[in-house]
Structure formats: structure tokens, C-alpha cells
Amino acid sequence: MAQQTPVSRGTEAVPPIERDPRLIVTATSPRGLITTALHRVRSGELGPIPVILGLIFICVVFQFAHERFLSPQNLSNLAVQIAAVGLMTTGVIMVLLLGEIDLSIGSVAGASAAVLAVLSVKQGYPEPLAIAAAIGTGLVIGIIQGTVFAKIGVPAFVVTLAGLLGWQGLQIYLLGDTGTINVKDGGPIAALTQTYFIPAVGWGIAVAVVLAYIGFTLYGEQRRSAAGLPAKPTMEIGLRALLLAIPIFGAVALLNQFKGVPLSFLVFVGFVVAFDLMLRKTRYGRMVFAVGGNAEAARRAGINVDLIRISVFALASALSAIGGILMVSRSFSASLSTAGGDELMMAIAAAVIGGTSLFGGRGNAYSALLGGLVLGAITSGLYLLQMDSSIRYMITALVLLIAVVLDAMSRRSRKLHARS
Amino acid sequence: MSTPVLELSGISKRFGAVQALSEVDLRVSPGEVVALLGDNGAGKSTLVKVIAGVNPADSGEILWEDRPVTIAKPGDAQRLGIATIYQDLALCDNLDIVANLFLGSEHTTASGALDEVEMERRARELLDSLSVRIPSLRVPVASLSGGQRQIIAIARSLLGDPKVVMLDEPTAALGVAQTAQVLDLIERLRDSGLGVILISHNMADVRAVADRAMVLRLGRNAGDFQVEDTSYEEIVAAITGAADNPVARRSGRVPVAGTEDA
Structure with missing residues (x-):
């Protein structure tokens, strides 16, 4: 207690601000870039590297096992297959960012699909109206579940477990005795997964996306240097644009060799990009991360925590409803099996495999795309090899386990790093 | 001494049978660091909560720049210009x-x-x-x-843009170098004309940065010292109640009926 803390009293001149020796090497050279990357990996900031490596590995293995795996037709089918569950994953990611879980998304997708089919086929409403009603169903369900969770304080796990049962009951009730309602071929619902864009449109979208990325990044970095802040060197922007352009142009080239870019895949990727921008660039997204990181701190900062929670559950259910609509579109029918199988588990697994943490506050919307591609590739590859779904479950479980272990390890590494 | 930016007088606060604060006075001037000292249960936290508006006082007067004000909720304190940094830092x-x-x-x-x-x-x-x-x-x-x-x-x-900053145990659980960083910052806040209320258990910190030390004992003022010309032992004596100074001698024990002890 009597020990004097070494503090210089009085007003000594503060030394001029010099470069802090602890400062992480600024990435201005290729070497700097590599050093920064290594530093991040060591401190537990793995980012999307493991899942991208895993995806490449899976593709290589299946291509060796079956020469048609990387064929345009197979990849095009894969793109259409992953869209529906991918949208559910995007919703689950929002919930996982809060540090919560939503077990009801499968049932919500099924119930919304039933609403869609009943309204458009049995009641004869125009299909676009039925689509809007199905999305509205998801939204209302999400608001109900979110309110029970946020306002009453029932754990989200239990609320959505009740939802899992309840909305599945609603789905069975709505579908009635027959259990299956077929939607008509050629209508707007069927068109969602039947539409492919001509090559020129695909190329146009690819060029527009890459140019928009370069334009916005250059503009942002220019503003940063104008404000005297460290900005990314032009070389790094070029490198990033190249890394973005290769998969985009590659995918468009492949898809164009079959039927073109599928509309349903574009809807999925569009939602992923929109949610990514919302999470990273808007106040709402910042609030979601804050509530997921430390709800008490968010509350003290004046954030309406309850409203954020309810809105996130509403968004998750609405996205699940859109996923359900795509499922109806793909099978031309709403049935008892629509989203009644492993869709819920696959959606949550895809989010975690894609790199969104189960512990809340960490993750991004692109996890839905990456995780969906990994699971889709496994499903598609094993299907080509004519293997049973028993094998698929076991392999998926293994991949999921690896992803969760990586998540837990990087979390521990971050904690250790923080103490040093 | 310039006019105080915040002045509390005769603050009392009661929780059921416990008189947490009785007739406590406190003042902070711009550019002054006031250390709030006291043993566990002396009423430091209660006083902080009164100032921050979390638990308003039962009675007493609060003057803000010589104007009487009421602080009934945290928003009132923030609007006046009182910033409170609690021990759990509330960071994401x-x-x-x-x-x-x-x-x-x-x-x-x-x-x-x-x-x-x-x-x-x-x-x-x-x-x-x-x-x-x-x-x-x-x-x-x-x-x-x-x-x-x-x-x-x-x-x-x-x-x-607060005028008074209240820090609850800012150096608890910090290492030597880190404590120095925080104390440097407190001095800089003082030099820029802010009033600082520093709640601390650490006498070394108090002697390093505080201008005045306000001691609470069993919910009462137990001494107000200029840190420069007060010895370490005098302050500790005031905290523990062993002090031989008029303020401490006058204030007795907690005046809850029937529990008066020797």
C-alpha cells in the first residue's frame, strides 16, 4: 500500500508523439502485408482462410473421385440447390451475432411455404401477393418470437424450440388432408428457380460488382488519406480487387457454359451482400454487433436492446420464409417435407462452418455463402459418387466439428493474446 | 479557490434500516482532483450513485455552478455534464x-x-x-x-464534453505501468479544467494525483484534507476512525436507534 506508483507529478512536457514500437507493421509493402496476415492468424483472427482452404480441398478431392464434379452442369445445380438453405443461414447469422440461436427457422420456412401454396393455389390469389403474404408470415412469426424472448426474458433457445414445434403444426394444419399442394408450372413462383440469365447479363453483373468494389474502395481510401488517416496502398486495393474478380468471373464463366446465372442464386448472393453492407456500414449493424458483444454496454450507450433483438429475430424469420418460397419453387409444391428435414441443422451448420461464432458478436454475412458452398459441395459430391445420406451426415458432422473447434480455439487464442 | 462546479451539502440517503449517508458534503472545483476515500461500506458507492443519478438522495442540496439542481435519473447527470466511469467499463x-x-x-x-x-x-x-x-x-x-x-x-x-468526471476505482487490477498511464490521464483531465472525483482504495494513487482527499466513514464526512500537507498516516487514520481530528471526533457511529455502541 505504501508503495509509490511511479508517476511524475507536475506538468512535464509531453514527449512528441512518435511511432509506437508496438505498432503492428503497416502494410505498405508485400512483406508488410504478409506480416500483418501472419500476426492476425497468430492472434486468432483467422477470417475466411480456413473455410476457403477447406472448400478448395473438398473440390479437389471430389474432382479426383468423379470427373463431372466441377462440370458446369453440376456446379449450376449446386448453385440453385444451396440458395434456399443459404437464405435461412443468412437469417441465422444475424441471430448468432446476438449470441442467441433460432431453432424455428425450418418450421418457419415450412409454414410460410404452406401459406404461399394455400393462398396461391387453394384460394386463388395472384402469386406475387401470395409471395408477399408468405414473407409477411415469416416477419410476424419473428416479431412474436423476438418479443417473447426480449420483453419477457424467456431464453431464445426455448422460445424457438416452441416455434419449431408450433409452426410445423401450422404447416401440417394448413396443408390439410392431402399433405401436398402443387403450384402451377410457368408462374412467378416456379420462375424463381427456373430463370437463368443470358451470358451477357451475367458478365454485366460481374463487371459492375468488381467496378463498384474498386470505385467505392478507392473513394474511401482517398477520403482517409485526405483526413490524414492511414490508408491502404493502391497495390493492396488492386490485389483485393483481383482476389474478388477471380471467383466472380470464374463463377459467371462456368455458369454461362450451362444455362447462365440462375436467378435464385443471384437472389441469395444479393441478400448476402445486402446484409453484409447493412452489418458493416450502418448504425443498425453496429448496434447488432454491440448487443452481441456486450448487451449491458449497449444499453448504457443508449441502444434500445429489446428493439434490436426483436428486429433481428423478425429478419431471421423473414429470410427463412423467403428460403421456404424458393423450396416451393424448386419442387413445384409445398408439402409436409418442405423444410421438414435437415434444413434447420444444415442452415446453422453452414453459418458456423462459414466462420460466424456461436459465442456472439463475431461473424459476417459471407459465412452464409462460404458455409453453404462447403455443405452444398459435400452433398453434391457424395450424390455423384452415389453414396448414402448416412455418409453425408457423418462427413458434415466432421466438418462442423472442425469449424466449431476452430471457433473455440481462435476465441481462446484471442483471450490469451489480450492478456499478453 | 475558484467556485466549485459541483457542490453537495447535507446529502442523506437511507436504505431501509441502514443510514448509508448522513449529512455528507462534497465539492469539486474545475481543475481539481478530489479523492473520495473510505473503507468498505463507508458510503462511497452510494455517494457516487447519488451524483450519477442512479440512486437519488433522500435529502440534501446539490449545487451545479452555484445553481441548485436535482439529479433524479442518470440522464439528468449526463445533461449537466457529469460523466461516470464505473468499474466494469461497459466496453464491447x-x-x-x-x-x-x-x-x-x-x-x-x-x-x-x-x-x-x-x-x-x-x-x-x-x-x-x-x-x-x-x-x-x-x-x-x-x-x-x-x-x-x-x-x-x-x-x-x-x-x-463533461465538466466533472467520476472514476470508480480506475486503477484497481492494473499493473504498475498501466496505473501510471491512467494517473497521467487523470492529471491531463485536471489540467484541461475538468473536475475529477476519484474513488480509490490505493493511497499511493491518491497521493500521486489528488489535490484533496475527502474521507467518508460510516456514511459521514470524516475529514477533508489537502493532500500536499497531510501525511499518509493521518488519512489512513481518518479512514479507519483512529484519527485525532475534530471532524472525526464529532461524528459518532451510525445513529440508528438502539444500535449505538461504544
């Missing part, structure tokens, strides 16, 4: 420094997107003005040391 570990500094009051561009450039520029200005050096403004707060986290929490409270 997963967000970076800039995001934490501006949490809840983010700047946005005309298009409604977050204006990261403006926020980072202002964050840099603010931390530079405090002569705080942080490796990078874009690292998650989780990767900062305890002292740096404390500094971010203090810097965050300064964005509201």
Missing part, C-alpha cells in the same frame, strides 16, 4: 476502439452509412489531445491491456 470487446468510442452516437454520412473516416479522425484527435498512444485504432478492444481499456472508457466519456 468485439468492436474496435473507434466503434466503442462512438457507440450509440455514431456519425453518419449523407447516405445514412457510418462515417468511419470522420469517426476515426475524431477518435485520433481525442486520443492525441489526451496524449494517449494506442497501437491501432482498429483493433478489437478485447486485445487491449487493462490500462488501455480504462483509458478508452475515460476517453469515451469525454466525447460528451
Whole structure:
């Protein structure tokens, strides 16, 4: 207690601000870039590297096992297959960012699909109206579940477990005795997964996306240097644009060799990009991360925590409803099996495999795309090899386990790093 | 001594049968660090909560720049210009420094997107003005040391342009070098004309930065010392109740009926 803390009293001149020796090497050279990357990996900031490596590995293995795996037709089918569950994953990611879980998304997708089919086929409403009603169903369900969770304080796990049962009951009730309602071929619902864009449109979208990325990044970095802040060197922007352009142009080239870019895949990727921008660039997204990181701190900062929670559950259910609509579109029918199988588990697994943490506050919307591609590739590859779904479950479980272990390890590494 | 920015007189607060504060006085002037000392249960936290508006006082007068005011809720204290930094710093570990500094009051561009450039520029200005050096403004707060986290929490409270800053045990659980960083910052706050109320258990910290030491004992004022010309033993004596000074001698034990002891 009597020990004097070494503090210089009085007003000594503060030394001029010099470069802090602890400062992480600024990435201005290729070497700097590599050093920064290594530093991040060591401190537990793995980012999307493991899942991208895993995806490449899976593709290589299946291509060796079956020469048609990387064929345009197979990849095009894969793109259409992953869209529906991918949208559910995007919703689950929002919930996982809060540090919560939503077990009801499968049932919500099924119930919304039933609403869609009943309204458009049995009641004869125009299909676009039925689509809007199905999305509205998801939204209302999400608001109900979110309110029970946020306002009453029932754990989200239990609320959505009740939802899992309840909305599945609603789905069975709505579908009635027959259990299956077929939607008509050629209508707007069927068109969602039947539409492919001509090559020129695909190329146009690819060029527009890459140019928009370069334009916005250059503009942002220019503003940063104008404000005297460290900005990314032009070389790094070029490198990033190249890394973005290769998969985009590659995918468009492949898809164009079959039927073109599928509309349903574009809807999925569009939602992923929109949610990514919302999470990273808007106040709402910042609030979601804050509530997921430390709800008490968010509350003290004046954030309406309850409203954020309810809105996130509403968004998750609405996205699940859109996923359900795509499922109806793909099978031309709403049935008892629509989203009644492993869709819920696959959606949550895809989010975690894609790199969104189960512990809340960490993750991004692109996890839905990456995780969906990994699971889709496994499903598609094993299907080509004519293997049973028993094998698929076991392999998926293994991949999921690896992803969760990586998540837990990087979390521990971050904690250790923080103490040093 | 200039006019106090915040002056409390005759503050009493009762929780059921416990008289947590009785007739407590406290004043802080601009550019002054007042240490609030006392043993566990002496009423320090209760007094902090009274000032912060979390638990308003039962009776007593609060003067803010010579005007009587009432602080009934946390918002009142914030509007007056009282910033409180509690022991749990209320930072979001997963967000970076800039995001934490501006949490809840983010700047946005005309298009409604977050204006990261403006926020980072202002964050840099603010931390530079405090002569705080942080490796990078874009690292998650989780990767900062305890002292740096404390500094971010203090810097965050300064964005509201407060006139009085209350710090609850800012150096508890900090290492020597980190404690020095935080104490340096407290001195800088004082030099920029803020009134600082420092709650601390650590006499070394108090002697290093405080101008006055206000001792609470069993919910009463037990001494008000100029730190410069008071010995360490005198202050400790006031805290423990062994002091031989008029204020301590006058104030007895907790005056709850029937529990008076020798």
C-alpha cells in the first residue's frame, strides 16, 4: 500500500508523439502485408482462410473421385440447390451475432411455404401477393418470437424450440388432408428457380460488382488519406480487387457454359451482400454487433436492446420464409417435407462452418455463402459418387466439428493474446 | 479557490434500516482532483450513485455552478455534464476502439452509412489531445491491456464534453505501468479544467494525483484534507476512525436507534 506508483507529478512536457514500437507493421509493402496476415492468424483472427482452404480441398478431392464434379452442369445445380438453405443461414447469422440461436427457422420456412401454396393455389390469389403474404408470415412469426424472448426474458433457445414445434403444426394444419399442394408450372413462383440469365447479363453483373468494389474502395481510401488517416496502398486495393474478380468471373464463366446465372442464386448472393453492407456500414449493424458483444454496454450507450433483438429475430424469420418460397419453387409444391428435414441443422451448420461464432458478436454475412458452398459441395459430391445420406451426415458432422473447434480455439487464442 | 462546479451539502440517503449517508458534503472545483476515500461500506458507492443519478438522495442540496439542481435519473447527470466511469467499463470487446468510442452516437454520412473516416479522425484527435498512444485504432478492444481499456472508457466519456468526471476505482487490477498511464490521464483531465472525483482504495494513487482527499466513514464526512500537507498516516487514520481530528471526533457511529455502541 505504501508503495509509490511511479508517476511524475507536475506538468512535464509531453514527449512528441512518435511511432509506437508496438505498432503492428503497416502494410505498405508485400512483406508488410504478409506480416500483418501472419500476426492476425497468430492472434486468432483467422477470417475466411480456413473455410476457403477447406472448400478448395473438398473440390479437389471430389474432382479426383468423379470427373463431372466441377462440370458446369453440376456446379449450376449446386448453385440453385444451396440458395434456399443459404437464405435461412443468412437469417441465422444475424441471430448468432446476438449470441442467441433460432431453432424455428425450418418450421418457419415450412409454414410460410404452406401459406404461399394455400393462398396461391387453394384460394386463388395472384402469386406475387401470395409471395408477399408468405414473407409477411415469416416477419410476424419473428416479431412474436423476438418479443417473447426480449420483453419477457424467456431464453431464445426455448422460445424457438416452441416455434419449431408450433409452426410445423401450422404447416401440417394448413396443408390439410392431402399433405401436398402443387403450384402451377410457368408462374412467378416456379420462375424463381427456373430463370437463368443470358451470358451477357451475367458478365454485366460481374463487371459492375468488381467496378463498384474498386470505385467505392478507392473513394474511401482517398477520403482517409485526405483526413490524414492511414490508408491502404493502391497495390493492396488492386490485389483485393483481383482476389474478388477471380471467383466472380470464374463463377459467371462456368455458369454461362450451362444455362447462365440462375436467378435464385443471384437472389441469395444479393441478400448476402445486402446484409453484409447493412452489418458493416450502418448504425443498425453496429448496434447488432454491440448487443452481441456486450448487451449491458449497449444499453448504457443508449441502444434500445429489446428493439434490436426483436428486429433481428423478425429478419431471421423473414429470410427463412423467403428460403421456404424458393423450396416451393424448386419442387413445384409445398408439402409436409418442405423444410421438414435437415434444413434447420444444415442452415446453422453452414453459418458456423462459414466462420460466424456461436459465442456472439463475431461473424459476417459471407459465412452464409462460404458455409453453404462447403455443405452444398459435400452433398453434391457424395450424390455423384452415389453414396448414402448416412455418409453425408457423418462427413458434415466432421466438418462442423472442425469449424466449431476452430471457433473455440481462435476465441481462446484471442483471450490469451489480450492478456499478453 | 475558484467556485466549485459541483457542490453537495447535507446529502442523506437511507436504505431501509441502514443510514448509508448522513449529512455528507462534497465539492469539486474545475481543475481539481478530489479523492473520495473510505473503507468498505463507508458510503462511497452510494455517494457516487447519488451524483450519477442512479440512486437519488433522500435529502440534501446539490449545487451545479452555484445553481441548485436535482439529479433524479442518470440522464439528468449526463445533461449537466457529469460523466461516470464505473468499474466494469461497459466496453464491447468485439468492436474496435473507434466503434466503442462512438457507440450509440455514431456519425453518419449523407447516405445514412457510418462515417468511419470522420469517426476515426475524431477518435485520433481525442486520443492525441489526451496524449494517449494506442497501437491501432482498429483493433478489437478485447486485445487491449487493462490500462488501455480504462483509458478508452475515460476517453469515451469525454466525447460528451463533461465538466466533472467520476472514476470508480480506475486503477484497481492494473499493473504498475498501466496505473501510471491512467494517473497521467487523470492529471491531463485536471489540467484541461475538468473536475475529477476519484474513488480509490490505493493511497499511493491518491497521493500521486489528488489535490484533496475527502474521507467518508460510516456514511459521514470524516475529514477533508489537502493532500500536499497531510501525511499518509493521518488519512489512513481518518479512514479507519483512529484519527485525532475534530471532524472525526464529532461524528459518532451510525445513529440508528438502539444500535449505538461504544
